[in-house]
Amino acid sequence: MADTLHSSPILVKLVDTAEPTRGHALKPYQWTGGTRAYLVPMLIGAATLAVSLVVGFSETFREQFYFSYLVGWTFCLSLALGALFVVLIKHLTKASWIVALRRIPEALAASFPFLALLSIPIIIGLFDDHGLYHHWSIDGIADPGSEHYDEILAGKVAYLNKPFFLLRLAFYFVIWTLVSSKLWGLSLRQDLSGNAHIAAKQRKVSAWGLPLVALTTAFGSYDLLMSVDPHWFSTIFGVYFFAGAFMAAFCLIALLCMFLQRMGMLRGVVTREHYHDLGKLMFAFVVFWAYIAFSQYMLYWYGGIPEETIWFRHRLEHGWETHSAILLVAHFILPFLILLPRAVKRNLPLLAVMAVWLLVMQWFDHHWLAMPVLHYDQATFHWLDVSCWIGLTALFLGVTLWRLSRHALVPQGDPFLAKSLRFENV
Amino acid sequence: MLKRLVRDLKATMGIYQAREDRVYGLLAEFEHPGALLKAARTVRMAGYKHFDTHSPFPIHGMDKAMGLGQSKVGYITFLGGATGLALATWLQWWTSAVDYPINISGKPFFAIEPSIPIMFELTVLFSALFAVGGMLLLNGLPRPYNPLFYSRAFARVTDDAFFLHVAASDRQFDLEGTEALLRDAQAQHVEVIHDHGYSELHA
Numbered sequence: 001m002a003d004t005l006h007s008s009p010i011l012v013k014l015v016d017t018a019e020p021t022r023g024h025a026l027k028p029y030q031w032t033g034g035t036r037a038y039l040v041p042m043l044i045g046a047a048t049l050a051v052s053l054v055v056g057f058s059e060t061f062r063e064q065f066y067f068s069y070l071v072g073w074t075f076c077l078s079l080a081l082g083a084l085f086v087v088l089i090k091h092l093t094k095a096s097w098i099v100a101l102r103r104i105p106e107a108l109a110a111s112f113p114f115l116a117l118l119s120i121p122i123i124i125g126l127f128d129d130h131g132l133y134h135h136w137s138i139d140g141i142a143d144p145g146s147e148h149y150d151e152i153l154a155g156k157v158a159y160l161n162k163p164f165f166l167l168r169l170a171f172y173f174v175i176w177t178l179v180s181s182k183l184w185g186l187s188l189r190q191d192l193s194g195n196a197h198i199a200a201k202q203r204k205v206s207a208w209g210l211p212l213v214a215l216t217t218a219f220g221s222y223d224l225l226m227s228v229d230p231h232w233f234s235t236i237f238g239v240y241f242f243a244g245a246f247m248a249a250f251c252l253i254a255l256l257c258m259f260l261q262r263m264g265m266l267r268g269v270v271t272r273e274h275y276h277d278l279g280k281l282m283f284a285f286v287v288f289w290a291y292i293a294f295s296q297y298m299l300y301w302y303g304g305i306p307e308e309t310i311w312f313r314h315r316l317e318h319g320w321e322t323h324s325a326i327l328l329v330a331h332f333i334l335p336f337l338i339l340l341p342r343a344v345k346r347n348l349p350l351l352a353v354m355a356v357w358l359l360v361m362q363w364f365d366h367h368w369l370a371m372p373v374l375h376y377d378q379a380t381f382h383w384l385d386v387s388c389w390i391g392l393t394a395l396f397l398g399v400t401l402w403r404l405s406r407h408a409l410v411p412q413g414d415p416f417l418a419k420s421l422r423f424e425n426v
Numbered sequence: 427m428l429k430r431l432v433r434d435l436k437a438t439m440g441i442y443q444a445r446e447d448r449v450y451g452l453l454a455e456f457e458h459p460g461a462l463l464k465a466a467r468t469v470r471m472a473g474y475k476h477f478d479t480h481s482p483f484p485i486h487g488m489d490k491a492m493g494l495g496q497s498k499v500g501y502i503t504f505l506g507g508a509t510g511l512a513l514a515t516w517l518q519w520w521t522s523a524v525d526y527p528i529n530i531s532g533k534p535f536f537a538i539e540p541s542i543p544i545m546f547e548l549t550v551l552f553s554a555l556f557a558v559g560g561m562l563l564l565n566g567l568p569r570p571y572n573p574l575f576y577s578r579a580f581a582r583v584t585d586d587a588f589f590l591h592v593a594a595s596d597r598q599f600d601l602e603g604t605e606a607l608l609r610d611a612q613a614q615h616v617e618v619i620h621d622h623g624y625s626e627l628h629a
Contacts, residue, residue, distance in 0.1 A: 294542060301539045304531065340504070342496065 014113045016403045017181040018188050025191070025408030033263040038401035045395030052387045053121070064382050066125035066132045067228075067374045071366045072388035073122060074224055075248075076396040077115055078241065078362065081217050082249025083108035084180050085242070088213060091183070091199075091206040097277055099420035100269050102411050104256050105249065106187055107404045109180040114399055116173045118392065122224070123169075126162060135373075136160040136230040152231055152307075160230055168223055172216040179209035190413035199415060217242055225366070228373045232311040236296045243292045247285035248362040251355035254278040256400075258352055260409065269410055272346055273424050279345030282358060286339065290332040314372045319379030323368050331361040363389055433595060437476045439566030442593035444621035450573040451476075451593040452604055453580065454613035459485045462588040465611040466491040469592060472607055476596035480580075480589040499560045506556025507549045514548035515541065573621035591619075 022031060056065025083105035090098050090105075125131035129138055135153070140146025142154040153160065182205050190198040218238025226237050234240075257270045257278075300308045315324050335358060344350050367385060411417060433443055444450045456462040459481060466479050470493045479488060489495075522528075523536035533540075562568070574580050574591060583589055590613070592604050601618070608616050 298539055298542065304533075342500070 014117060015399050016110065016406055017113070018185055018407070020406040021188050021191060022406055022408065026412050028267075028269070029408040029410040029412050030265075031405040031409060032265055033260070033401075033405065035405075037263060038398045038405060040398070041394045041401065042398030045391050045393070045398055047391075048387050049391030049395060052384055052391055056121075056384060056388070061384060062128070063130050063374065064384055065388070066121070066128070067370055068382060068384040068388040069121050069392075070125070070132055070224070070228070071363065071370050071385060072390075072392040073115070073118060074366050074370075075363045075389060076111075076118070076392050077220075077224075078245035078366070079248055079252055079396070080108055080111045080115060080180075081176070081213070081220075081242075082245035082247070083253070084176065084213060085210075085217075085246055086249055086253070087183055088179070088206045088210045091202045092210060094203070094416075096416040096419045097274065097423045099414050099416045100410060100423075101253065101257055101266075101274055102414070103187070103404065103407070103409055104253050106180075106184055106411075107400050108249070108252065108256075110184045110403060111396060111400060112173055112177040112180055115396075116177075118395075119169070119173075123166070126165065132228055133160075133165070133230075136227060137162055137165075156230065160227060165223060168219065172220045175212050175216045179205065179213055183209070187411055188407055190411060191408050192413070194413035196415055198413070214242075217245075225369050228370055229311060229314075231307060234296055234300075234311075236292060240289070240292045240296060243285060243289040244362050244365050247282060247289055248359055250278050250281045250285065251358045251362075254282070254351060255355045255359075256397075258348060260404075265409055269421065271423075272348070274420075275348060275351055276342075276345045276425050279339060279351050279354075282354065283336070283339040283345070286332060286335045286358065290336075293327075293332075314376050315368065318377055320368075320372050323364070323379055327361070327365060327368055330357070331365060335361075434475075436566070437593065437595060439564065440478050441566045441569070442476055442595045444573065445594040448620045448622055449594045449601070450619040450621040451591055451595075451599070452601075452608060453574060453577050453617045453619050454590045454592075454608040454611075455579060455615045455617075456588045456590065456612065457614055459588055461612050462590060463488060463491050465590050465608070465613065468611045469590065469607065473598055474592055474596050474604075476593035476599070478591050478593075480574075480583045480591065482584055482586060482588075497564065499557060499564060502560030502563075503553050503557040506560075507553040509556070510548035510550070510552025511545055513552070514545040517548075518544055573619055576621075577617055577619055579615065579617065 025031075052065070052069070055061055056069065086098075086105040087102070087109055089095070090102060122132065126133055126137060128134070131137070136156065137160075138148050140148040141150050142157040143149055144154075158164075183202060186198050186202050186205065189195070190202075218241070221238050221241035225241065226232070226234065254275060257266060257275070260266045261270060297312065300312060303309075314320065335354060338344060338350075339354060344354070367381075371385075372379070414420075436443070442451065454465070456465055462479055462481060463485055466477075466488060469477050470491065477492075479485075479492060481488075518541035519536045527535040529535075574589075579587065580589060590608070592599065592608070598604075605616050
């Protein structure tokens with residue numbers, strides 16, 4: 001697979017907008033993991049995904065497949081967006097502690113062109129009358145004479161229609177790609193020249209990039225996840241999506257650092273002090289997620305208006321109440337208590353367990369958002385849920401690792417690198 | 427036994443008892459923060475427990491050099507949080523379901539949903555109060571009286587001087603031996619501090 005990628009510039013461009021710069025990397029910052037480290041996840045991902053696609057597009061599984069794929073794909077999208085937020089906020093706050101491991105969120109955030117390619121099944125699902133968005137995308141929704149006529153959705157048709165949906169999706173990906181590839185390019189140029197002015201440019205891009213990415217993330221979550229149940233609406237939904245994404249990004253950054261260190265890279269670069277800070281941020285955004293989730297729930301509970309509460313009702317009956325309870329306990333109460341002590345955040349095996357746990361919960365959360373629309377009468381897990389998730393995630397990680405292997409693993413030209421390497425928690 | 431325990435507990439707060447003969451301890455001055463850091467390590471390695479350092483600004487690595495370890499204030503904060511949570515739950519239940527139940531748009535008298543903001547707020551409030559209270563309890567502040575103030579040189583501690591104080595209450599304290607140790611650790615001056623309850627300068 002690596003050979004085809006190397007010989008095909010368009011595919012390579014899709015994965016990494018920059019030319020490889022690994023030849024200029026300082027010795028201790030070079031990729032030494034060989035090709036297996038990224039080929040194995042890539043192949044596992046591609047194979048699992050291929051099986052899911054072939055089976056998924058058969059008549060029996062198609063409806064299930066669209067939803068399973070959506071959950072797996074938005075999971076990967078949330079990781080890339082969370083990582084992009086990490087980079088943007090890092091530049092804007094001039095945070096120096098994270099510089100030593102900055103290349104990892106940068107590489108994760110450079111995935112948008114590749115994720116856009118993987119959105120094809122979602123778009124096919126848009127045009128299927130039994131697909132993801134059929135509640136609003138079916139013909140005749142705004143025609144009083146049609147059997148599909150829906151008075152509420154007729155009022156939303158100016159926003160919820162197929163051409164505008166596609167246009168918005170394209171716009172989001174253009175913005176995300178533009179901001180992330182600009183930051184990626186600047187960061188790699190900083191490696192080569194060590195030019196001190198590049199830090200100011202990164203800050204500048206982040207200044208206009210952050211509000212744009214924030215708005216497109218919110219609207220992206222409305223379009224992709226909220227509109228599967230188009231009668232319902234929640235203005236805080238975008239923040240809810242962001243909270244989970246940001247938390248999951250820190251989990252994945254910590255896991256990737258541990259993985260690279262196991263392979264013998266980043267030794268002495270990423271220290272316990274950095275992991276401690278990643279753990280603090282994981283903890284903080286576990287709490288933030290719960291805060292936002294509750295803010296959404298409480299207002300609808302107080303209002304008690306049927307068209308709003310129905311969404312929660314679907315998630316509190318027919319077995320979905322178990323999923324809701326698991327979300328409360330395993331996405332908030334237990335991680336809150338476990339991640340609270342300092343010792344846990346400084347214990348790498350424990351932190352790794354918590355990072356995997358919370359990544360699973362992030363997927364479980366997206367599953368809980370989308371799946372009750374399809375299986376409103378009985379809570380289930382389908383094997384396609386798992387195979388789409390594992391396939392997409394493995395492919396996403398393999399491609400990210402391959403992108404990492406093409407450049408220095410540490411932003412060696414950053415003026416604050418030395419400070420970050422010395423960083424210690426008080 | 428109990429007296430010893432109380433004395434050691436107070437010593438962790440930086441409050442040391444003077445000896446029978448009113449000797450409070452030895453105050454050594456050092457030239458720069460590095461020398462103070464080294465001296466703190468030397469004194470700790472020599473087995474002293476009742477000693478403290480004083481400098482115009484925080485010195486990086488001093489906690490480690492003095493062997494202070496991790497602060498216990500987090501546990502007190504957690505206790506405060508749990509207290510606040512429990513109190514808020516009881517408050518919500520008692521006021522809305524027991525003492526003054528009112529039917530508001532058919533909602534249950536006591537429900538967890540509208541109670542959570544109060545539970546959250548009181549958890550945060552009590553955590554904060556316990557954190558501040560615990561901090562003051564553990565570091566023995568505010569402390570308007572300190573025998574070290576009798577030393578004329580010590581006035582410069584908020585300006586440009588670096589001091590290490592070994593208390594006489596330490597089991598290993600010995601006027602000659604401790605002074606020799608401090609001088610070996612590059613102290614510029616070593617002064618015996620007496621605690622008479624008044625300043626010798628005006629006596």
